[in-house]
Amino acid sequence: MRIAYFDCFAGASGDMILGALLDAGLEPGVWQGELNKLNLSGYELKIDRVQRQGLAATAVRVLVSEGNPERHLAEIEELIGTSQLPTEVKETSVEVFRRLAMAEAKVHGTTPDRIHFHEVGGVDAIIDIVGSVVGLQLLGVEEVYASTLPLGHGFVDCAHGRLPLPAPATVELLQGVPVVSRDVEGELVTPTGAAILTTLAKDFGLFPPMTVEKIGYGAGQRDFPFPNLLRLLVGTTSPTLDARVETLTLLEANIDDLNPEFYGHLMERLFAAGALDVYLTPVQMKKNRPGVVLSVACPPAQAEALAALVFAETTTIGLRRQEVQRWALARERVEVETPYGTVGVKVARLGGKVMTTSPEYEDCRRLALERGVPLKEVYVEAEVAFRKQMDLSFEAAKGPE
Numbered sequence: 001m002r003i004a005y006f007d008c009f010a011g012a013s014g015d016m017i018l019g020a021l022l023d024a025g026l027e028p029g030v031w032q033g034e035l036n037k038l039n040l041s042g043y044e045l046k047i048d049r050v051q052r053q054g055l056a057a058t059a060v061r062v063l064v065s066e067g068n069p070e071r072h073l074a075e076i077e078e079l080i081g082t083s084q085l086p087t088e089v090k091e092t093s094v095e096v097f098r099r100l101a102m103a104e105a106k107v108h109g110t111t112p113d114r115i116h117f118h119e120v121g122g123v124d125a126i127i128d129i130v131g132s133v134v135g136l137q138l139l140g141v142e143e144v145y146a147s148t149l150p151l152g153h154g155f156v157d158c159a160h161g162r163l164p165l166p167a168p169a170t171v172e173l174l175q176g177v178p179v180v181s182r183d184v185e186g187e188l189v190t191p192t193g194a195a196i197l198t199t200l201a202k203d204f205g206l207f208p209p210m211t212v213e214k215i216g217y218g219a220g221q222r223d224f225p226f227p228n229l230l231r232l233l234v235g236t237t238s239p240t241l242d243a244r245v246e247t248l249t250l251l252e253a254n255i256d257d258l259n260p261e262f263y264g265h266l267m268e269r270l271f272a273a274g275a276l277d278v279y280l281t282p283v284q285m286k287k288n289r290p291g292v293v294l295s296v297a298c299p300p301a302q303a304e305a306l307a308a309l310v311f312a313e314t315t316t317i318g319l320r321r322q323e324v325q326r327w328a329l330a331r332e333r334v335e336v337e338t339p340y341g342t343v344g345v346k347v348a349r350l351g352g353k354v355m356t357t358s359p360e361y362e363d364c365r366r367l368a369l370e371r372g373v374p375l376k377e378v379y380v381e382a383e384v385a386f387r388k389q390m391d392l393s394f395e396a397a398k399g400p401e
Helices: 014-023 028-038 073-081 087-108 123-138 168-173 191-200 262-272 300-313 361-371 375-398
Strands: 002-007 043-052 055-064 143-146 149-158 161-165 179-185 201-204 211-219 229-236 244-255 277-284 290-298 320-328 330-338 341-350 353-359
Touching (some): 014 028, 014 055, 014 123, 014 229, 028 043, 043 211, 055 123, 073 087, 087 168, 123 191, 143 191, 201 244, 330 375, 341 361, 341 375, 353 375, 361 375
Parallel strands (some): 002 143, 055 211, 143 201, 149 179
Antiparallel strands (some): 002 229, 244 320, 341 353
């Protein structure tokens, strides 16, 4: 599978994304030919080779002519929908614009259909968004990933007046996305850049496992104490491991003075608050005291809340935090009928092949108590029922011979 990873060490904007795509080998003539299918006039593309603190990059500027009208979301949807672009490009581009419109509408107290697209939705943003989607398709990218996003501070002048940075629409778009503060005055992540990445990226965090084939740098317009560049890596993942890569936060604490009776309560609260895994590892600590390492794996967005919960419920005065990655198999819940009742079965697949099945404990336990049978018997019946159901599905898909 071909994937793309946006390394946003200096932030991300629409033109930086375009520059990175072109710098990574996107053919300008072919790309502009696809953009011409929009039947959009009133702009000119300026593509230059530049340097940012000694690093070579590609800078893309969308030069808009005077008097271009503001557009509503419906007008942009119609423009994209009636174009000759591939259906997937049209659908994805409209999805990005809708996400952007919803964010703008929320911060301005209105509805998406009433949003006027000027700074974020004029000709330049149409080219940024559609051009990014087109570019990724032309490079053969099937999945997109991105790094943690850095945010600056200060103010920006726009049609609505003087707004704080990060821009309110950008903050709205970045809900649930890991971010980090940079002590720099200026806009590092623009609303358009945020809309593109949060719509397209499957995950945000460390570099995903990949074989790098192409690297590109897209240049930003402003000068910062660091190279104002967006780095793009394009490559392939191993065809033998078709599993989703997820970035998680791992919180850990060494504890040797907590009442052991409290751990069960703590684990229940952590799982209820969004932890994906909680476990205890016995260790021998200072002064030869027995203790445990409490480990909590969670989505990055839940890390702070779970850390506060650990501090509230335990005696620890410090927590270690690190970003980790995991391969996650595709999962689904299937309900099967057993002689004792309905049981949910968790099914994990790799490349469409069933790798493991696990009857839901609570379902099996409830039926075992209700029917007065051993728990292991309900488990066996659930496994048998699932296999029968799979065989019937296979026969139905195969059809009559």
